[in-house]
Amino acid sequence: MSEQKTNWWRDAVIYQVYPRSFRDSNSDGIGDIPGAIQGLPYLAELGIDAIWLSPFYKTPNKDGGYDVADPRDVDPMFGTLADAESLIREAHAHGIKVIFDIVPNHFSSEHKWFQAALAAAPGSPERKRFHFYDGRGVDGNEPPNNWNSLFNGPSWTRVTETDGKLGQWYLHLFDSSQPDLNWENPDVMEDFKTTLRFWLDRGVDGFRIDVAHGLAKDEILKDHRDPDGLTKALRVDTTDMTKEERVSLLTDMPFFDRDGVHPIYKEWRKVIDEYDGDRMFVAEAYIYPTSRLARYVRPGELHQVFNFDFLLIEWDADAIKEAILRVFDELKEVGAPPTWALDNHDSPRVVSRLKREAKARALALIAHALPGSLYIYQGEELGLPDGDIAPEFRMDPAFIRSGGKDLGRDGARIPLPWSSAERNFGFSDGTSWLPQPANYKEFAIDIELKASDSFLHLYKKSLELRKNHLGLGGDAGITFQPAPSGVVYFKRPAGFALLANTTESPVKLQIDEPAKIIHQSQPGSSVEGNSVTLAGNTTIWLQS
Ligand code: BGC
Numbered sequence: 285m286s287e288q289k290t291n292w293w294r295d296a297v298i299y300q301v302y303p304r305s306f307r308d309s310n311s312d313g314i315g316d317i318p319g320a321i322q323g324l325p326y327l328a329e330l331g332i333d334a335i336w337l338s339p340f341y342k343t344p345n346k347d348g349g350y351d352v353a354d355p356r357d358v359d360p361m362f363g364t365l366a367d368a369e370s371l372i373r374e375a376h377a378h379g380i381k382v383i384f385d386i387v388p389n390h391f392s393s394e395h396k397w398f399q400a401a402l403a404a405a406p407g408s409p410e411r412k413r414f415h416f417y418d419g420r421g422v423d424g425n426e427p428p429n430n431w432n433s434l435f436n437g438p439s440w441t442r443v444t445e446t447d448g449k450l451g452q453w454y455l456h457l458f459d460s461s462q463p464d465l466n467w468e469n470p471d472v473m474e475d476f477k478t479t480l481r482f483w484l485d486r487g488v489d490g491f492r493i494d495v496a497h498g499l500a501k502d503e504i505l506k507d508h509r510d511p512d513g514l515t516k517a518l519r520v521d522t523t524d525m526t527k528e529e530r531v532s533l534l535t536d537m538p539f540f541d542r543d544g545v546h547p548i549y550k551e552w553r554k555v556i557d558e559y560d561g562d563r564m565f566v567a568e569a570y571i572y573p574t575s576r577l578a579r580y581v582r583p584g585e586l587h588q589v590f591n592f593d594f595l596l597i598e599w600d601a602d603a604i605k606e607a608i609l610r611v612f613d614e615l616k617e618v619g620a621p622p623t624w625a626l627d628n629h630d631s632p633r634v635v636s637r638l639k640r641e642a643k644a645r646a647l648a649l650i651a652h653a654l655p656g657s658l659y660i661y662q663g664e665e666l667g668l669p670d671g672d673i674a675p676e677f678r679m680d681p682a683f684i685r686s687g688g689k690d691l692g693r694d695g696a697r698i699p700l701p702w703s704s705a706e707r708n709f710g711f712s713d714g715t716s717w718l719p720q721p722a723n724y725k726e727f728a729i730d731i732e733l734k735a736s737d738s739f740l741h742l743y744k745k746s747l748e749l750r751k752n753h754l755g756l757g758g759d760a761g762i763t764f765q766p767a768p769s770g771v772v773y774f775k776r777p778a779g780f781a782l783l784a785n786t787t788e789s790p791v792k793l794q795i796d797e798p799a800k801i802i803h804q805s806q807p808g809s810s811v812e813g814n815s816v817t818l819a820g821n822t823t824i825w826l827q828s
Contacts, residue, residue, distance in 0.1 A: 292381065293490065293564045293587060293657055294621040295757025296333040297747055300661045302629045303340045303362055304348065305699040308712030315699065315711070316340075317363035317371050324378050326729065330665060330740075331747035334381035336492050336566075338629060340368065344394050346461040347435075347681050348629070348697065350385075350494060351392035355479045372487045381489035383566070388476055388548075389495040390462040398463050402443060406452050413471055414463045415455035415504060416443075427453050430507045431539065432515045435459050436685040457498060457539055459681040467499045467548060477555050484559050490587075496567035496580065500544025508538055518570075520596055520631070534572035541571040549585045566590065566623070574614060581620035590659070591623050594651055595631050599643045599821070601772045601786045604650060605764060608774075612762070621759065622656035627664040633696050636670040642821040645742055645805040646784055649823035650772065652746035653756050653782045660743070663700050666732055667739030670695035671721040679718075694718060704728035737807075745803055749825070754780055768793055771818065779828035785818040792817050799826035 307319030317340055327335060340362035342354035349359070358365050375382045391398055397413050404410035406418070417428040419442065427440035434457055441460040445451035455464045465472050480491070508514055510533065516522050517533040549565070556563050564587040567580045580589045593607040611622045626634040626648060635644040644667065651658060673694050678684075680692025699717075701724040703710030709720055709728050725731075732740035750756040760777040767773035770787035773795075781799060785791050790808075798813045801824050808819030811826065818824065 291562055291564070291587075292333065293562070293566075294759070295655070295755075296381070296657045297331065297751070297757070298334045298336050298383065298657060298659050299327055299330070299332040300336045300338065300628060300659060302338045302348075302662055302697060304338075304717065305697050305711075306662055307700065307702065308708075308714065308716075311712060311714040312361070313708075313712050313714040313717050314361050316361065317358065317367040321367070321371050321374050324374055324380065328378040328380060330744060331751065332380065332660065333751075334383055334489065335375060336383040336659070337371075337385060339385045339387060339494075344392055344461065346392070347459050348679070350387055351390070351394075351459065351462050352387050353392040353394040354396075355387070356482045369486055376487065382487075383490040383492055383564075384483055384488050385494055386476070386479065386491045387494040388465065388467075389498040390456065390458060390464045393461045393463055401454075401463075403446060406445075409471075411452070413466055413469050415466050415501065416452045417455075417505070419453050423450075424452075425450070428455075428505060430511045431455075431457075432511050433457060433459070433685065434515070434518065435682045436690060455501070455504070457495075459685065461681075464501070465499070467544070473548070473551060477551070480552065480555050484556065484563060488563070489561065490564035490566065493565055493567045493586070495569075496549075496586070496589075497541045497545060497569035497571050498539060499548055500542040501539050502542050502544055503538050506538065531572065537571075541569065541576060546579065546582075546585060549580065553584055553586070564588065574610065578614050578618045578620070581615070582618050588620060588623050588657065590625060592625065594624055594626050594647065595628065595634075597647075599638050599647060599786050601767070601770050601784065604647075604772050604784070604786070608654065608762070609764070622654070623659060624651040624654055624656060625659040625661070626651060627661035627696070628659070629661065629697055630693050631696060633661075633668055633670045634664065635667050636695075640821065641667055641739075642806055643786075645739065646786075646821055646823040648743070649746060649803065649805045649825065650782065650784055652743075652750055653776065653780075653825060655757060655759055655762060655776075657757065661696075663698075663727075665740055665743040666701070666727045666729065668698075668700075668724070668727050671698040671724065673698070673718065677718055698724070701725060701728040703730045705730075742805065749803055754778065756780070765796075772823075781826040781828070782823065783816060783818050783826065784823040785820055788820040790817055790819050795826070797828045799828040801825070802827045 304315045306315040307323050308315050309318035339349035341352045342357045342359045343349045358368050372382050401410040418424045420426045431439040433439040440453040442453045456462050514533045517530045566588040567586050577589045580586050638644050678694050680694050682690045683692035699711040701709030704725045708716045732738035763775045765773040772784040775781045794814050803825040805823045809824050810817050
């Protein structure tokens with residue numbers, strides 16, 4: 285029962301809208317759903333197929349909306365339920381599909397279930413929807429196990445019982461305002477099915493599943509042998525750990541990628557399959573080894589899983605080639621299409637990570653030429669760098685819980701610059717929730733639309749060629765060719781070839797048939813017959 289080649293999501297370009305920072309329609313300084321609707325003509329013009337919206341549900345906003353207090357209602361700061369319905373309608377009118385974010389690992393501590401659990405007694409059905417346990421040690425004053433939160437500090441918080449005494453502890457892999465749900469409790473499954481249907485009935489085309497690898501915790505009362513090592517191994521910026529140490533810690537995580545997550549997705553799949561219109565799920569799962577990602581997209585489970593390789597990859601030809609081959613190899617058994625992403629709201633922006641705009645442009649052109657579906661994070665198409673943010677404006681719980689040691693992710697969440705001459709560069713008429721750096725002016729959409737060599741034009745041309753002329757997102761093969769050191773060289777069907785030079789200096793090489801450059805990440809390369817001069821830090825697309 286392999287998926288049909290015609291499924292829209294197999295080669296779709298999906299644009300991530302982080303609503304808070306996309307566009308503000310009511311001058312309160314916070315982006316909102318009507319603002320997202322205003323941005324649709326721009327997105328249609330960019331050439332994307334779908335949008336994925338990060339959460340806009342009722343939230344106390346302790347973790348950028350990933351702390352959901354009611355998954356079936358819209359937070360007033362983002363608009364109304366009617367706005368969410370119009371967004372779906374309007375996007376469809378522009379030929380754009382809509383993916384919402386679903387957050388099943390935890391609720392906000394302000395969700396009515398958690399409030400009821402706090403008011404109820406230990407052992408009550410209300411508490412069994414979460415992970416409440418007595419503590420260890422004298423008077424239960426030590427947490428039930430030694431796991432750390434991914435946002436720093438312990439993953440347990442102790443509650444005060446209704447009699448005013450210190451009582452049980454609850455588990456939160458993230459912030460203390462995000463209590464983990466107990467997926468062994470059937471109430472949880474029923475409630476999420478209701479949420480899926482709630483949005484599917486309103487016409488949503490798919491869901492991105494937050495922390496999809498986290499729902500099953502089967503050994504909760506066991507200490508981990510090295511919780512601090514595990515926390516360190518999970519951080520992408522850890523450098524002082526051997527590969528072996530890291531692999532050994534990541535290969536068996538007590539709270540991620542347990543077998544128990546898969547029956548959950550089989551159930552969800554049945555729900556989505558009740559609906560027509562080729563709806564889909566994409567899983568966010570940071571796991572190791574990546575070969576286990578294929579388990580999430582087996583027939584009868586989810587449709588796509590994020591591949592985070594390009595979010596972390598060095599600008600290095602061997603690493604890039606290896607990452608591409610590995611993904612195809614890992615997915616070949618299950619028949620799911622690969623996904624590619626350079627940026628998202630949790631990671632440093634690619635321009636800042638690679639430190640050079642030329643490298644980011646060149647890496648983008650590689651991603652744009654690969655089979656599968658492509659995720660673009662808002663502002664990536666402008667080449668936005670991360671911004672420096674004064675500590676008083678930082679809101680990320682990772683920053684707060686680490687006492688500022690971990691700067692957190694706010695630098696990648698700064699509001700979009702739309703228009704260079706306007707207040708907040710056109711993002712909002714009010715006071716922006718996160719100030720934009722002055723240099724965001726030069727990345728404003730109006731400026732980039734005018735400059736033919738802008739990042740925006742680079743992306744627009746790629747997307748246009750990829751979809752309308754070359755069908756590059758399609759399943760048809762990719763063949764790597766021998767190439768000089770530091771160069772990526774592959775071919776796709778119908779005479780398409782890609783060359784990328786990851787070194788600083790120009791490289792001369794021969795290709796096996798004469799071709800013309802049809803797209804390039806920057807000028808400076810040339811082709812004469814079979815002879816190519818490829819500028820440093822450059823990708824070119826060739827057509828024979
Ligand atoms: C989301 C993050 C969020 C975390 C907890 C993630 O993977 O992408 O932004 O902080 O889940 O919900």
